[in-house]
Amino acid sequence: MTEQLNETELAALRAWDTPTICNALELTSPERRAIGFTVEPLVCAFPDLAPMVGYARTATIRAFQPSTRPGAEMREQRLNYYRYVANGNSPTIAIIQDLDGPRRGYGAFWGEVQSTIHDSLGCLGVVTDGSVRDIDAVAPGFQFIADRIGPSHAHVHLEDFDLDVNVSGMLVSSGDLVHADRHGAVVIPHDIARDVAEACKLLERREAVILEACRQPDFDVEVLGRALADSDEIH
Numbered sequence: 001m002t003e004q005l006n007e008t009e010l011a012a013l014r015a016w017d018t019p020t021i022c023n024a025l026e027l028t029s030p031e032r033r034a035i036g037f038t039v040e041p042l043v044c045a046f047p048d049l050a051p052m053v054g055y056a057r058t059a060t061i062r063a064f065q066p067s068t069r070p071g072a073e074m075r076e077q078r079l080n081y082y083r084y085v086a087n088g089n090s091p092t093i094a095i096i097q098d099l100d101g102p103r104r105g106y107g108a109f110w111g112e113v114q115s116t117i118h119d120s121l122g123c124l125g126v127v128t129d130g131s132v133r134d135i136d137a138v139a140p141g142f143q144f145i146a147d148r149i150g151p152s153h154a155h156v157h158l159e160d161f162d163l164d165v166n167v168s169g170m171l172v173s174s175g176d177l178v179h180a181d182r183h184g185a186v187v188i189p190h191d192i193a194r195d196v197a198e199a200c201k202l203l204e205r206r207e208a209v210i211l212e213a214c215r216q217p218d219f220d221v222e223v224l225g226r227a228l229a230d231s232d233e234i235h
Contacts, residue, residue, distance in 0.1 A: 016200045022186050023203050038184035040168040044183075056095045056178050059094070060097045061158055064100045065155055084161055084162055095178065098131075105129075108133040125142050125143025125144065130146060167185075177193055
C-alpha cells in the first residue's frame with residue numbers, strides 16, 4: 001500500500017483549488033500536462049464546499065436495465081464494496097463510472113442513503129459520470145460531482161469495484177490520490193504528492209508579480225513584459 005499522507009499534508013493540498021493543483025502538476029510532472037484530469041462537463045452539487053483530497057475507491061454501475069444476478073449475490077457484493085470503501089488509506093473519494101454509455105445517468109446510485117453510508121465510512125464525496133439525487137438530503141459536507149442531477153435510481157446496481165475506471169476522461173486506479181472541487185478532478189501521482197503544495201506556492205508568487213503589475217495606474221504592454229520576465233525569474 002502507498003504511504004498515506006498525514007493530515008497536515010492533506011490540508012496543504014486542500015488549501016488550493018483544483019485548477020491550481022493542475023498548474024502545479026505541470027511543474028512537478030510535466031509529462032502529465034494533458035492527462036489525469038476530468039475533461040468532460042460535470043455538475044458540482046455543492047460548489048461552496050472546500051476542495052476534497054482523498055484516496056480513490058473505484059466502481060462501475062449500470063441503471064438502464066436490471067441486473068441478471070440473484071438478489072442475495074448483489075447484496076453480498078454491495079457489502080464487499082462497503083468493506084472496500086472502509087479499508088485502506090483514508091480519507092476516500094468514490095470514483096464511479098457509469099457503463100450505460102449514451103444512457104449514462106439514467107438512474108442515480110447516489111442520494112441520501114448512499115451519501116450517509118459513505119460519509120460514515122470515511123468517504124468525502126463522489127466523482128461520477130452518472131447521476132445524483134436527493135440534493136436537499138445529502139449527508140452534510142458530502143460532495144456530489146456528477147454528470148447530472150436526476151430524480152430516479154431506475155435499475156441502478158454495482159457491476160464491479162476495485163478496478164481501473166474512466167470518469168469524464170480521467171483515468172483512475174483504486175488507491176490513486178484525487179483532488180476535486182467545483183471545477184472537476186485530477187489525479188495526483190503518489191511519488192510527487194508531497195511536492196505539489198510547494199509548487200502551488202511558487203506559482204502563486206509568480207502570478208502575484210503579474211497581477212500586481214496589471215493593477216498599476218501606468219500599466220501597459222511594456223510594464224507587462226517586465227512583469228512576465230520578473231515572474232520567470234522566481235524559483
